[in-house]
Amino acid sequence: MSTIAAPSQAQRLxxxxxxxxxxxxxxALSGVVLFGYVVIHMAGNLQIFAGREQINSYAAQLHSSAPVLWGARVVLLTAVLVHIYTAISLTRQSRAARPEGYRKTGQRHPNLPARTMLFSGLALAAFIVFHLLHLTTGTVHPQFAxxxxxxxxxxxxxxxxxxxxYVLSVALLGAHLYHGAWSMFQSLGISHPRYTPALKKFAVAFAFLLTVGFSLVPLAVLFGVVR
Structure with missing residues (x-):
């Protein structure tokens, strides 16, 4: 009698x-990784207000262990690729399941960040590439050290x-994170009428604080507060 092999863990996934x-x-899970990264990255950037020695020492410490640094980069890159590929796949799947004539006249649209998640995500991907070339590799920075x-x-x-x-890009990031954080809670099953209002407020506060935090550095330099 023939037996059918059970699917492996990879096949089940x-x-x-x-x-x-x-x-x-x-x-949602790739979003958790990216949320964690932007918080850590913002905290690192804000060390510029502690002075040149502090933030330069922080950068040297991050680069002191190549295996840890590249391990973190691999995890982050994987999360970005999974997030982008899955977003495009979900958009195509949703459009295929919803014919053009399905929409009713007068139907209420979701909020702007929700309707532009794919666009804002792709725009942010382009910004991240520029950011890496500007302040990580120095490729497009004329005075990079x-x-x-x-x-x-x-x-x-x-x-x-x-x-x-940069300020406009992080404002777009804030809008993306606002809807992304709320969608993440729902996808992971963290949703209940009792605490849904609190989760929505958290998503708004989280997005606002990150937008302000990332904007502080370029604005402080631009207006001469940091020089």
Whole structure:
């Protein structure tokens, strides 16, 4: 009598990911990784207000262990790729399941961040590429100095176009994070009428504080508070 081999763990995960709920959970989990990163990254950036020595020492410490640094980069890159691929896949799946004529006249639209999540996500991906080339590799930074983030940010953000581009980009990031945080709670099953209002307020506060936190550095340099 022939036997059918049970699917492996990898096969079960693949089959689960193909389902709509699987993709939603993948979006949520990759979002958790990205949320954690932006909080840590913002905290690192804000050390510029403690002076040149503090933030330059912080950068040197981060680069002191290559295995840890590259391990974190691999995890982050994986989360970004999963997040982008899954977002595109979910958008296609939703559009395929909803014919063009389905929409009713006078139907209420969801909020703007929700309707523009794919666009804002792709725009942020482009911004991240520029940010890496500007302040990580120095490829597009005319005065880049290795492991000297203080000087790199000061010389970089003294250009009004660059500083305002960063502020607009982090404002877009805030809008994306607001809806992303709320969707993440729902996808992970953290939703209940009793504490849903508190979760919504948390999503708003989280997005607002990150937007302000990331905007402080370019604006402080632009207006001469940090020089």
């Amino acid at each position: 693949t089959l689960f990911y193909r389902e709509f709920i699987g993709k939603k959970i993948a979006m 290795d492991l000297k983030p203080y000087d790199n940010m000061v010389s970089g953000f003294q250009m009004p176009v660059v500083a305002l581009f």
